[in-house]
Amino acid sequence: MTNKSESLFKRAVKVIPGGVNSPVRAFKAVGGNPLFIHRADGSKIYDVDGNGYIDYVCSWGPMILGHNNAAVREAVTEAAKNGMSFGAPTEAEVKLAEKIVSFVPGVETVRMVNSGTEAVMSALRLARAFTGRRKVIKFDGCYHGHADAVLVKAGSGALTLGEPDSPGVPENTAGDTCVASYNDLDGVEELLKKNAAACVIVEPVAANMGVVLPKDGFLSGLKELCRAHGALLVFDEAITGFRLAKGGAQERYGVTADLTVYGKIIGGGLPVGAYGGRREIMEIVAPGGPVYQAGTLSGNPIATAAGLAALTALENRDIYGHIDKMGEKLAAGLSDIARKSGIKACVNRAGSLVCLFFGIESAEDCKSAKKADTERYAGYFRGMLDGGVYLAPSQFEAMFVSNAHTEGDIDETLDRAERAVKVKVK
Numbered sequence: 001m002t003n004k005s006e007s008l009f010k011r012a013v014k015v016i017p018g019g020v021n022s023p024v025r026a027f028k029a030v031g032g033n034p035l036f037i038h039r040a041d042g043s044k045i046y047d048v049d050g051n052g053y054i055d056y057v058c059s060w061g062p063m064i065l066g067h068n069n070a071a072v073r074e075a076v077t078e079a080a081k082n083g084m085s086f087g088a089p090t091e092a093e094v095k096l097a098e099k100i101v102s103f104v105p106g107v108e109t110v111r112m113v114n115s116g117t118e119a120v121m122s123a124l125r126l127a128r129a130f131t132g133r134r135k136v137i138k139f140d141g142c143y144h145g146h147a148d149a150v151l152v153k154a155g156s157g158a159l160t161l162g163e164p165d166s167p168g169v170p171e172n173t174a175g176d177t178c179v180a181s182y183n184d185l186d187g188v189e190e191l192l193k194k195n196a197a198a199c200v201i202v203e204p205v206a207a208n209m210g211v212v213l214p215k216d217g218f219l220s221g222l223k224e225l226c227r228a229h230g231a232l233l234v235f236d237e238a239i240t241g242f243r244l245a246k247g248g249a250q251e252r253y254g255v256t257a258d259l260t261v262y263g264k265i266i267g268g269g270l271p272v273g274a275y276g277g278r279r280e281i282m283e284i285v286a287p288g289g290p291v292y293q294a295g296t297l298s299g300n301p302i303a304t305a306a307g308l309a310a311l312t313a314l315e316n317r318d319i320y321g322h323i324d325k326m327g328e329k330l331a332a333g334l335s336d337i338a339r340k341s342g343i344k345a346c347v348n349r350a351g352s353l354v355c356l357f358f359g360i361e362s363a364e365d366c367k368s369a370k371k372a373d374t375e376r377y378a379g380y381f382r383g384m385l386d387g388g389v390y391l392a393p394s395q396f397e398a399m400f401v402s403n404a405h406t407e408g409d410i411d412e413t414l415d416r417a418e419r420a421v422k423v424k425v426k
């Protein structure tokens, strides 16, 4: 079916580890080899062999406006006319920071970096410096990028490939990271009592072990516990930021974090991350304070132009109404299909983040999510791909709905899903 993709993959594995530049792109968990993509537009991506697919990966979240959005593309093209990088401040950086601060309740100042990983790493350093404490509390199945401190019981690719703890992470580093169970406030309290923790870092909606929602009171409970024990609350909104609302999960759930981490949507499809939060904490970052953090290409004019155009579009159009409605239609349709086919499954959804878990009745933490039937997912994935729907090649990732997804796209997706849920591999 995919001749050019196959031959590119053969070449790729000779010169790139595993043939991919990020492990989540591999098809290891679902069988077969990854498709090589040539272009994308709106809700569709097209592979090098000319096959089109309705896309629910959306570059793992950034493409909330749909692929190849005209406003973002034009902003990038315009910016490129003035040069690629200056290593000096630009007006666009100020505008982007002003926009983020105006969107998010808890963010008073913000520092731009180049990826979500970098943002997390920097936020943890800052939390440790601010509190004078070493330990960090994270949750089983939450992914916070691939920095050493958080590559412990991580979600996403680490969970998919069955290596939640990576060799090469020093024991001492991993030892400073305590792991709690998502939605388990008692467990967090116990850890906070035993350890002087610098911070609790959490995905306010977990979207890297499939999609797992915070129970009522979980996020506000975390905030209270952090307050009581002198730890900072860090929201990793790399996925939820600018997706669940302009102000992300903090706006949606009405809980403000001390520090917030961004990635994905904030760059409009270019490599960008950021961390921000309360002024008194952010103030100790260099050059205002002693906590060192730097970046040659941070705030890069082209990346900044893309991010600014994306956030401006999110501000000016009713995107959230549409993507939430499409997410709801998709989730309801998938639930129906599973029920009618007599397949044990559950669908979790937060706004435009949707996940169909096979083989389980609920997923409220990593332990329950991990029980999902990954073999069944593999069959479903293959069936959907054959039917022209591109899903993440893993049970433990979200479906991302963009503003370009139409009712017609969702109907077509559900039509394909009706057949694909019955596909079994081997």
Ligand SMILES: *Cc1c(COP(=O)(O)O)cnc(C)c1O
Pocket: 114, 115, 116, 117, 118, 120, 143, 144, 145, 146, 203, 208, 236, 237, 238, 239, 263, 264, 273
């Ligand atoms: C993707 C992601 C990251 C890492 O961002 P990169 O840009 O891939 O380094 C961190 N946290 C969460 C919640 C993510 O989903």
